[in-house]
Structure formats: C-alpha cells, structure tokens
Amino acid sequence: xxxxxxxxxxxxxxxxxxxxxxxSAVLLGCSPVEAEDxxxxxxxxxxxxxxxxxxxxxxxxxxxxxxxxxxTSGRRRHWMRERPVAEVxxxxxxxxxxxxxDADAISRSLQRLTPEQRAAVVLRYYAHLSEQQMAGxxxxxxxxxxxxxxxxxxxxxxxxxxxxxxxxx
Amino acid sequence: MNDHDLANLLERSAERxxxxxxxxxxxxxxxxxxxxxxxxxxxxxxxxxxxAVVGGTALVAAMxxxxxxxxxxxxxxxxxxxxxxxxxxxxxxxxxAIAVPEDxxxxxxxxxxxxxxxxxxxxxxxxxxxxxxxxxxxxxxxxQGVNRNMFSPIEDFEIDGVAAQRDETTCTAYGDRGRxxxxxxxxxxxxxxxxxxxxxKQRVEEILSWIHIVPDxxxxxxFGPANMDHQDDxxxxxxxxxxxxxxxxxxxxxxxxxxxxxGYVLGVSPGPGTMVDPGDVVSMTEIAEPRGPADxxxxxVNSVGPGDSMDYRGLSDEQIRxxxxxRIDLGATIxxxxxxxxxxxxxxxxxxxxxxxxxxxxxxxYGRSWKAVERGTSTLTVSITASGKPVTLGTVTVIVT
Numbered sequence: 001x002x003x004x005x006x007x008x009x010x011x012x013x014x015x016x017x018x019x020x021x022x023x024s025a026v027l028l029g030c031s032p033v034e035a036e037d038x039x040x041x042x043x044x045x046x047x048x049x050x051x052x053x054x055x056x057x058x059x060x061x062x063x064x065x066x067x068x069x070x071x072t073s074g075r076r077r078h079w080m081r082e083r084p085v086a087e088v089x090x091x092x093x094x095x096x097x098x099x100x101x102d103a104d105a106i107s108r109s110l111q112r113l114t115p116e117q118r119a120a121v122v123l124r125y126y127a128h129l130s131e132q133q134m135a136g137x138x139x140x141x142x143x144x145x146x147x148x149x150x151x152x153x154x155x156x157x158x159x160x161x162x163x164x165x166x167x168x169x
Numbered sequence: 170m171n172d173h174d175l176a177n178l179l180e181r182s183a184e185r186x187x188x189x190x191x192x193x194x195x196x197x198x199x200x201x202x203x204x205x206x207x208x209x210x211x212x213x214x215x216x217x218x219x220x221a222v223v224g225g226t227a228l229v230a231a232m233x234x235x236x237x238x239x240x241x242x243x244x245x246x247x248x249x250x251x252x253x254x255x256x257x258x259x260x261x262x263x264x265x266a267i268a269v270p271e272d273x274x275x276x277x278x279x280x281x282x283x284x285x286x287x288x289x290x291x292x293x294x295x296x297x298x299x300x301x302x303x304x305x306x307x308x309x310x311x312x313q314g315v316n317r318n319m320f321s322p323i324e325d326f327e328i329d330g331v332a333a334q335r336d337e338t339t340c341t342a343y344g345d346r347g348r349x350x351x352x353x354x355x356x357x358x359x360x361x362x363x364x365x366x367x368x369x370k371q372r373v374e375e376i377l378s379w380i381h382i383v384p385d386x387x388x389x390x391x392f393g394p395a396n397m398d399h400q401d402d403x404x405x406x407x408x409x410x411x412x413x414x415x416x417x418x419x420x421x422x423x424x425x426x427x428x429x430x431x432g433y434v435l436g437v438s439p440g441p442g443t444m445v446d447p448g449d450v451v452s453m454t455e456i457a458e459p460r461g462p463a464d465x466x467x468x469x470v471n472s473v474g475p476g477d478s479m480d481y482r483g484l485s486d487e488q489i490r491x492x493x494x495x496r497i498d499l500g501a502t503i504x505x506x507x508x509x510x511x512x513x514x515x516x517x518x519x520x521x522x523x524x525x526x527x528x529x530x531x532x533x534x535y536g537r538s539w540k541a542v543e544r545g546t547s548t549l550t551v552s553i554t555a556s557g558k559p560v561t562l563g564t565v566t567v568i569v570t
Contacts, residue, residue: 014193023186023188040195041298044298048200122179128176153175162178
C-alpha cells in the first residue's frame with residue numbers, strides 16, 4: 001500500500017477513534033486541550049510507522065501503547081504537576097452552584113490513584129482492553145496488571161463520592 | 170464497586186468531555202516531515218563525504234531553462250555571473266550552493282513548517298507536532314545526502330558542468346489552505362540535496378534554478394550530525410576533524426554547561442552552510458570539560474502553589490549558581506532537583522524561619538522540598554557531596570510573601 005493508501009486508512013482510523021482516544025487521555029489526567037495535543041502527537045507517531053500499526057495483531061492496543069508512552073513522557077517533563085495524594089483537597093468552583101458534578105467527582109476519585117493504577121483503570125474500563133492487551137500496552141506482566149487493577153478498585157470502592165454516584169446508576 | 174459500575178461511571182464522565190475536530194491534515198503534514206527527516210538522517214549517516222574537484226573560479230547559473238521566468242532574486246540566465254548574485258546569499262554543502270534572497274530567514278520553522286521564507290540548513294531534529302502556517306512560504310532545505318525513499322530522479326542534467334539529478338515537482342493539499350509543491354535537486358559530487366517548497370510548481374522550479382557550483386569556495390559543514398552520531402563520544406573532536414577535512418582552520422571556544430556532555434557542539438561561526446574560502450578560520454563553540462564535581466550536575470529550583478494554584482516559578486541552574494532570589498507565596502511548595510553525576514547526594518540546607526522541610530518523595534532525582542510556612546526570608550544552599558565533602562552549587566534567597 002502506498003503513502004496515499006496509508007493516509008486514507010489513517011484518516012479513517014482517526015475519524016473512528018479520535019473522540020475515544022481524547023477522552024481516554026482526559027481520564028488519564030490531561031486537560032481537554034492537553035488531551036487533544038497528546039493524542040495528536042501519538043497518532044502522528046503512529047502514522048509515521050503506519051506499516052507497523054497495520055502489521056500489529058491488535059491495532060487499538062498498539063495505538064494505546066503509543067498514547068500511554070506519549071502521555072507518560074509528557075508527564076515526566078512536568079513531574080511535579082500532579083501526584084497522588086492521600087487526601088484530595090476540596091476544589092472551589094466558581095459557577096456559584098452547589099451541584100455536585102459527577103464528572104468532577106470521578107476525576108477527583110481518579111486522582112487518588114497512582115499514575116500506573118489510573119492508566120490501568122482507564123485502559124480496562126474505558127478503552128475496554130483485556131488484561132492480556134493491557135500487559136502489552138503497559139509493558140508489564142499480566143499479574144502486575146491484575147494487582148494494579150485490584151488495588152485501584154479497592155481505593156475507588158472506598159471513595160464515598162463514587163458510592164453516591166453508584167447509587168444513582 | 171463492580172466492573173460494570175466503574176465502566177458506566179467512566180463512560181458517563183467521558184461523555185461530557187467536549188471533542189474538537191481531529192486535525193487530520195496537520196497530522197499528515199507532520200508525519201510527512203518526520204518521515205523525511207528520519208530518512209534523510211539515515212542517508213546522511215550512510216553517505217560517504219565526497220569532495221568534488223572542479224576547475225574554474227566563476228560562479229555561473231544553471232538549470233534555468235526559461236530565462237524569461239528568471240527572478241530578480243536569482244540568476245536570470247546562464248551567463249557567467251558575479252560570485253554572489255546581487256541581493257542574495259549563498260548557502261550550501263561542499264562546493265554546491267543555492268543563492269537565496271538576502272532577506273530570507275535561516276531555519277525559521279515551527280513543527281517542521283516554514284513560518285516565513287527561509288533556507289533550512291543543519292536541522293537534525295524538529296518538534297513532534299502538527300502545525301500549519303497560514304500560508305505556504307517559500308523555503309529550501311539544504312541537506313547532506315538525499316532521501317532515496319522519497320527521491321525518484323526523472324532527469325539527469327548539469328549545473329555548471331557538474332552532474333545533478335532532479336525529481337518531479339509535485340503538489341499536495343496543504344490543509345484547507347491550497348497546495349504545497351515541492352521538488353528536489355541532488356548534486357552527487359557534493360552529496361548535497363536541495364528540496365524547495367512553495368505554493369506553486371513554477372515557484373519551486375524558480376527556486377531550484379538558483380543552485381550553483383562554486384568551485385573555489387567551500388561550505389561550512391553543519392554540526393548537527395556530529396552531535397547526533399557521537400552522543401557517547403566526543404562530538405567536538407569529530408566535528409573539528411570534519412572542518413579540517415573541508416580545508417578550514419578551526420578555532421575552538423569552550424563554554425561551561427554544568428551537567429551536560431563535554432564536547433557537545435553549541436555552534437559555529439560563520440554558520441553552517443556559509444560559503445567561505447578554503448583556509449579560512451571558523452570558530453566552533455563546544456561544551457567545556459568539567460572543572461570539578463560542581464560542573465558535573467545540573468540543578469533547578471521550582472515552586473508551585475499554594476494549594477491548587479498552578480503558579481509555577483523557578484530558577485535555572487545558571488541563576489542558582491549566581492545566587493538568585495525567588496519570591497513565593499505563603500503555603501507554596503519549593504523544591505530542588507537535578508541530573509548528572511552524584512545527583513543522589515543532592516541536598517539543600519535551609520536557614521531562616523520561612524521554610525520547613527516537606528519531603529514528599531525520596532529518590533535520586535527528587536532532591537528536597539520545603540513548604541513556605543511563614544512570611545519572611547530563608548536561604549537555601551544547594552550542594553552535592555563528592556569524595557565525602559560537600560560541594561556547594563549555589564545559594565538561593567527565598568522570600569515568602
């Protein structure tokens with residue numbers, strides 16, 4: 001397949017996956033604007049090596065691996081900006097309402113996780129990758145994936161904000 | 170919390186995130202640039218340097234097959250010309266060069282895209298990003314070797330009696346802003362390629378008509394490949410040898426850059442691509458050998474806060490060593506970290522009441538952090554330990570307001 005064919009195939013892939021990849025990046029901890037930049041960079045890297053993407057047994061897993069690597073390397077440069085904390089401080093909203101925003105609650109809950117646990121949660125429960133796929137994406141053993149998910153779920157289960165939301169499902 | 174609950178919560182949260190249109194055009198353009206850079210780098214590394222021996226001293230125009238299309242910026246016909254056509258400057262490789270208008274910039278790029286009319290020379294890395302300028306600006310990339318994957322010669326011709334090849338000028342969509350056309354001329358004897366880009370085919374042809382052979386002069390070689398290819402070696406030594414092989418005399422200037430690799434080439438004067446006379450003196454600047462342990466680390470001081478405030482402030486390595494002052498707000502966190510030899514011994518000693526120790530994470534690169542707990546002034550002395558003795562890197566005055 002020539003470059004034109006690759007570009008057409010890439011464009012189709014982007015049209016189908018752009019929204020979900022950007023939202024994955026937000027759930028990983030990016031702002032919406034930063035998420036679009038991260039996904040754009042990751043997809044550009046994929047396009048440069050599109051023949052590898054095409055040859056990959058699992059295209060989505062490959063792209064997610066590049067996305068995670070792009071996100072992680074970006075975070076290393078800003079390593080102080082976010083870190084897991086035992087107690088998440090209250091955020092002050094300037095919209096003047098007291099309505100508790102579900103998305104904000106979930107975001108705050110995810111902040112309780114380590115970056116590794118958070119990536120595991122997003123890949124498993126939003127990107128819907130299998131544990132085997134995640135092991136390849138994260139470059140760790142399947143057992144490590146299981147333990148990260150297990151610890152993450154325990155932390156989230158103990159989060160009262162999420163308990164309230166679960167009740168509303 | 171079961172799997173289904175969590176998946177639902179994430180889905181619900183994600184649905185609220187606004188999504189913009191995917192910038193497909195920008196990604197296609199950026200990827201194209203990255204492919205070209207990557208392949209060009211391989212070609213440059215693999216190609217043997219070839220020095221052409223060409224008689225004569227006059228600079229003549231070549232390749233302009235239609236004098237009526239000649240530009241006021243470039244040679245209008247194939248008559249012998251002055252060494253440098255009026256209003257132009259030469260940028261080249263070996264004894265080949267292109268006469269670009271004097272008002273063109275050098276390496277005016279963003280994400281690999283020209284931000285104004287520019288000649289591009291000795292660029293070995295471009296930012297990995299997708300950005301399109303509002304319009305296609307004229308530009309020409311002067312590069313060592315030729316990317317054989319991208320270059321399919323359709324014509325053999327001569328520039329001032331020297332063999333050259335060119336490919337077909339082609340155009341592609343440039344986002345929604347029209348077209349970008351490009352064409353390449355390769356001069357094998359100089360192992361030099363000239364890739365012109367412009368909004369029209371005619372302009373590309375015109376730019377490529379400005380290429381000359383300058384038999385009695387030589388281009389200052391670029392230092393980018395030396396830095397890239399000799400990351401575990403003395404890049405400066407290799408670059409010096411390259412300059413000397415080009416027939417130039419070399420003056421070496423060294424600059425201390427704590428924590429960075431000695432020998433890394435910072436610059437050359439005149440700049441890469443400038444045509445000079447053989448035997449001329451060029452000045453290259455490289456990173457000096459460390460004078461002691463303090464020169465083997467690079468440190469920074471940063472602060473953020475208080476609370477959720479994303480008010481980042483910081484001091485560079487140079488500022489710390491000069492004894493700078495930083496103002497932070499009550500409640501902010503301030504920390505030091507660094508890289509280089511013995512960085513695991515990085516320490517900070519605080520005097521004064523304004524700061525208290527707040528280490529949140531230990532590790533070789535985390536250094537120390539403190540909380541601003543009281544308005545006033547503290548001093549922070551940054552040091553490492555070498556051979557059991559403290560080596561002070563600098564003292565920072567921290568003013569908490």
